Amino acid sequence: xxxxxxxxxxxxxxxxxxxxxxxxxxxxxxxxxxxxxxxxxxxxxxxxxxxxxxxxxxxxxxxxxxxxxxxxxxxxxxxxxxxxxxxxxxxxxxxxxxxxxxxxxxxxxxxxxxxxxxxxxxxxxxxxxxxxxxxxxxxxxxxxxxxxxxxxxxxxxxxxxxxxxxxxxxxxxxxxxxxxxxxxxxxxxxxxxxxxxxxxxxxxxxxxxxxxxxxxxxxxxxxxxxxxxxxxxxxxxxxxxxxxxxxxxxxxxxxxxxxxxxxxxxxxxxxxxxxxxxxxxxxxxx
Amino acid sequence: xxxxxxxxxxxxxxxxxxxxxxxxxxxxxxxxxxxxxxxxxxxxxxxxxxxxxxxxxxxxxxxxxxxxxxxxxxxxxxxxxxxxxxxxxxxxxxxxxxxxxxxxxxxxxxxxxxxxxxxxxxxxxxxxxxxxxxxxxxxxxxxxxxxxxxxxxxxxxxxxxxxxxxxxxxxxxxxxxxxxxxxxxxxxxxxxxxxxxxxxxxxxxxxxxxxxxxxxxxxxxxxxxxxxxxxxxxxxxxxxxxxxxxxxxxxxxxxxxxxxxxxxxxxxxxxxxxxxxxxxxxxxxxxxxxxxxxxxxxxxxxxxxxxxxxxxxxxxxxxxxxxxxxxxxxxxxxxxxxxxxxxxxxxxxxxxxxxxxxxxxxxxxxxxxxxxxxxxxxxxxxxxxxxxxxxxxxxxxxxxxxxxxxxxxxxxxxxxxxxxxxxxxxxxxxxxxxxxxxxxxxxxxxxxxxxxxxxxxxxxxxxxxxxxxxxxxxxxxxxxxxxxxxxxxxxxxxxxxxxxxxxxxxxxxxxxxxxxxxxxxx
Numbered sequence: 001x002x003x004x005x006x007x008x009x010x011x012x013x014x015x016x017x018x019x020x021x022x023x024x025x026x027x028x029x030x031x032x033x034x035x036x037x038x039x040x041x042x043x044x045x046x047x048x049x050x051x052x053x054x055x056x057x058x059x060x061x062x063x064x065x066x067x068x069x070x071x072x073x074x075x076x077x078x079x080x081x082x083x084x085x086x087x088x089x090x091x092x093x094x095x096x097x098x099x100x101x102x103x104x105x106x107x108x109x110x111x112x113x114x115x116x117x118x119x120x121x122x123x124x125x126x127x128x129x130x131x132x133x134x135x136x137x138x139x140x141x142x143x144x145x146x147x148x149x150x151x152x153x154x155x156x157x158x159x160x161x162x163x164x165x166x167x168x169x170x171x172x173x174x175x176x177x178x179x180x181x182x183x184x185x186x187x188x189x190x191x192x193x194x195x196x197x198x199x200x201x202x203x204x205x206x207x208x209x210x211x212x213x214x215x216x217x218x219x220x221x222x223x224x225x226x227x228x229x230x231x232x233x234x235x236x237x238x239x240x241x242x243x244x245x246x247x248x249x250x251x252x253x254x255x256x257x258x259x260x261x262x263x264x265x266x267x268x269x270x271x272x273x274x275x276x277x278x279x280x281x282x283x284x285x286x
Numbered sequence: 287x288x289x290x291x292x293x294x295x296x297x298x299x300x301x302x303x304x305x306x307x308x309x310x311x312x313x314x315x316x317x318x319x320x321x322x323x324x325x326x327x328x329x330x331x332x333x334x335x336x337x338x339x340x341x342x343x344x345x346x347x348x349x350x351x352x353x354x355x356x357x358x359x360x361x362x363x364x365x366x367x368x369x370x371x372x373x374x375x376x377x378x379x380x381x382x383x384x385x386x387x388x389x390x391x392x393x394x395x396x397x398x399x400x401x402x403x404x405x406x407x408x409x410x411x412x413x414x415x416x417x418x419x420x421x422x423x424x425x426x427x428x429x430x431x432x433x434x435x436x437x438x439x440x441x442x443x444x445x446x447x448x449x450x451x452x453x454x455x456x457x458x459x460x461x462x463x464x465x466x467x468x469x470x471x472x473x474x475x476x477x478x479x480x481x482x483x484x485x486x487x488x489x490x491x492x493x494x495x496x497x498x499x500x501x502x503x504x505x506x507x508x509x510x511x512x513x514x515x516x517x518x519x520x521x522x523x524x525x526x527x528x529x530x531x532x533x534x535x536x537x538x539x540x541x542x543x544x545x546x547x548x549x550x551x552x553x554x555x556x557x558x559x560x561x562x563x564x565x566x567x568x569x570x571x572x573x574x575x576x577x578x579x580x581x582x583x584x585x586x587x588x589x590x591x592x593x594x595x596x597x598x599x600x601x602x603x604x605x606x607x608x609x610x611x612x613x614x615x616x617x618x619x620x621x622x623x624x625x626x627x628x629x630x631x632x633x634x635x636x637x638x639x640x641x642x643x644x645x646x647x648x649x650x651x652x653x654x655x656x657x658x659x660x661x662x663x664x665x666x667x668x669x670x671x672x673x674x675x676x677x678x679x680x681x682x683x684x685x686x687x688x689x690x691x692x693x694x695x696x697x698x699x700x701x702x703x704x705x706x707x708x709x710x711x712x713x714x715x716x717x718x719x720x721x722x723x724x725x726x727x728x729x730x731x732x733x734x735x736x737x738x739x740x741x742x743x744x745x746x747x748x749x750x751x752x753x754x755x756x757x758x759x760x761x762x763x764x765x766x767x768x769x770x771x772x773x774x775x776x777x778x779x780x781x782x783x784x785x786x787x788x789x790x791x792x793x794x795x796x797x798x799x800x801x802x803x804x805x806x807x808x
Contacts, residue, residue, distance in 0.1 A: 030298035037298075065389075072392030128305075141321070141336055145328070174326025174348060177308075178301045181326060224324050224348050226298070268301035 001073075001081070005088045007066040010241075012057035013094045014233065015046050019060065019083055020090060026081045030226070036071070037226065038081050045229040048081075054266055057097050057238040058229060097238040099199045105251045108286060114250040115282045118260055122275055125264065129272035130182040135280065142176060149175075153280070165284070166211045173215070173231075174223035182273045184219070184227040189243065189277025191234045196247045197285045209235060242266065243274055250282065287318060287356055290363045291343045292370060293325070294351040299374060307353065307373050314369065316362040317355055325350040390418040404467065405454075406430055412455065413437040420444050420452065428454030428509070429468055435516050438509070442520040451528065452521055454509040458485035458732075461492070461505035469701065471730035472770030476501015478594050479535035481525040483508045483542035486644025486728060487569065487587055489766055490793055491541055493730075494591030496768045497791060500598060503534040513545030513553065523556040530560035538564040539594045541587065543649065544571030554579040563602060565594045569646065570653045582606055586794040587650060613795050623788070624799060628806030630758035635721035638662075638804055640685030641710050643700035643737075647726045647766070647793045648687040654797045655683065659804060665690050679713045685724070686710070701733050704740035711744040715751035715759070721807060722760045723748070724800045726793060727778060729767025738763075738778040742785040749786060760803055761787045764796030 018024055018040055026046060029039040035053055038046045047059035050067035060083075062070065075081075083089065106114075125132045133139070134146045135153050149171035169187050176182025191212060198205045212235050219228045233239070239247070246259040264271040299307075304322050311320040321338055323329040325346025333339040338354040346352050353370055357363060387393040390403065403419040405412055409432025416433075419426045420441065428441075433455040445452035453460055459482065460467040464475050471489055473496040480495075480502065482488030492502055506528065508521040522540065529535045538557065545553065545568060557564050558579050566576045566583055567590040573583035582597065582605055584590030592610035613620045638655070642648035648666060655662045663672045663684040675681050677692070686693075688700045688707055700707050707725075714720045723745075727737045734740055745761055752759040763782055769775045782789040790796040 032298075032300040068388040069391065072387055072389050072395070142332065145332055145335065172328065174324070175328035175332065177323055178304065179298055179324065181324060181329065183328065222328070222348065223326050224298075268305050270301065 010055040010061040014057040056240040125272035131186040131273040131276035180227040185273035186277035189274035190281040193281025292353040297351040316359040319356040425451040431456040457507035457509045469732035474501040477536040479529040484646040487646030490587040498595040500595035515546040588792040588794040624802035640724040708744040715748035729771040729773040738781040764793035
């Protein structure tokens, strides 16, 4: 596929790296309405998205018109997909999806107000989000399992060690509905909150990187390849642009409605499950 | 109870599809419980907890889609499998007949023999897509509105240069080689070609031609702005040229709101050059100009159809002397009916209220009323001083085009969805001075599947309110439809009659009847 740098709206760090690796064969893995995935060496997935989607470190967002033209070339699963010339891709600046340096953050009390505001909005998602139901104690077929693996939410002990928290999270890898199961989305949201907390406290994040690596290792065999790749990006402390913005606004401002709405539109329940994880993290860690 | 499962190995479907599958499966009678998940270890543990794990489910891998069901009746499982396969196949993209192209280019590649593109997308994007179609030598029907007039001119000039039709923007009606497109009625095939810069105006002429036992060769829409000075009638002229070489067309009918004088001349010159007989309805426009070019002016849409049918077998001179009958029924019968309706009205009742889904039908009503009775208000007034002062209910004598933008913000057009008109009917019941309600009932493809049925409840309610006050509401409707239309003309008529509505076979007859009733009380 012949492209120019003007065709690409955003590119994540890892996606750029994978695409520029000339020895990498990019094979069409899965195709959806507004996106398709390429798989390459070591089971890395590169998402090719149109502008309606949220950019992650492993995705490349094309202008809608360009995406439609690519899509219309009748993508066949298993076929190789080449993007060239690579020089054009080299010139594109990657989207920074790491946890930023936090300047003049709100006090914890103000952050807690934001969390409570978001929790009230999340409650409306309980008809579809398993993890929102978990937070609100609303019974679903998953409740008993979640209570036994994660603990009853209200009883979660704030003084739990990080190791303990990670152990519990590992128990819900691959659990729930969707290509990125609800448990994985929840973990993703939680890790966002955790990495931001370390930045807020100005702490060295080596410990949580190590713990995340171990969690992701388990995810390799316990969940879908797409979800595994989603969790994999957390090792480097990189999160999708929408949840990153939401976390940032919860810490820096008081106006979170718009960014919350954006996250909630991810997938059909993924966004809500991510928000549930993010707020769980804020409640437990902040 | 029996547990069954369907496993789709290495299958990735977007979450919306998975949610839909879950809902659809759960809705099947005989399904006690359904879970649609990926075959991860923890999901299998869940399935075990809810009694849905079996050997097959146990063998699923994390990248397999598992549809597990608990059934009251084993027999429904095949139905479930069939339903799931149908839903999943809707998302196929590997080049079979389910492929849905995303772009004009993709569509053309997929169907290279096509010669017409119908575009209905938000206006800000529509012009660009229309241009792509024209550049690929495809004729265009552009249903979208909110395309700028500058862009419309550019598109039409391009179409003319390439010898193509650019129908629209805001073109809702066409019928090419007897195939109805967008909003259109089922009519007999024949030798009358229609070019219309007006949607319901074109439909009314089509159906009246059919009613007068004529037939239609082609219906070409141009969009409502074609005869404005800025566009200069580009597409009407293009369409006339197309009909001039169409062997099936012997008589041409043109319909539009009154054009700018110089545009009218250009169009009539093109019609003259074409050499075929023609009837021209510039709805209230300059009749003398039309006669000057040797064509027959029409006084109403029904009249245009009547004269076009007559012109098929008669000379222009002969048809010029003909008048479309005022009513189908004998005049004595009409007068008796009008008098009897008028007698039921109370002294206070003096106003006519028209609630229209078709803009041109509303416009025709305004013209007939103002010519025969007097002042009439509207949201599309004949002159600015008669702009509606009460948009919510109407005021004085008025006819409202409920398809106009201000009434359709955030909701479907009244030809499709009757909600807005239902509410307006009920509001008329609050006004003791209202005497007559006039409605258009538009049938055909694209329209509401039961236009009459969707209004009768509110009509009955409104009549009840008037009765409770010791008054009477006279309701008149013009049916724009044919016996071939999907809504079944006779059933629509029957519903209207049953609700006490006086149904007329054309808009003009409905308006004339309403005027007769009103004149009895004034």
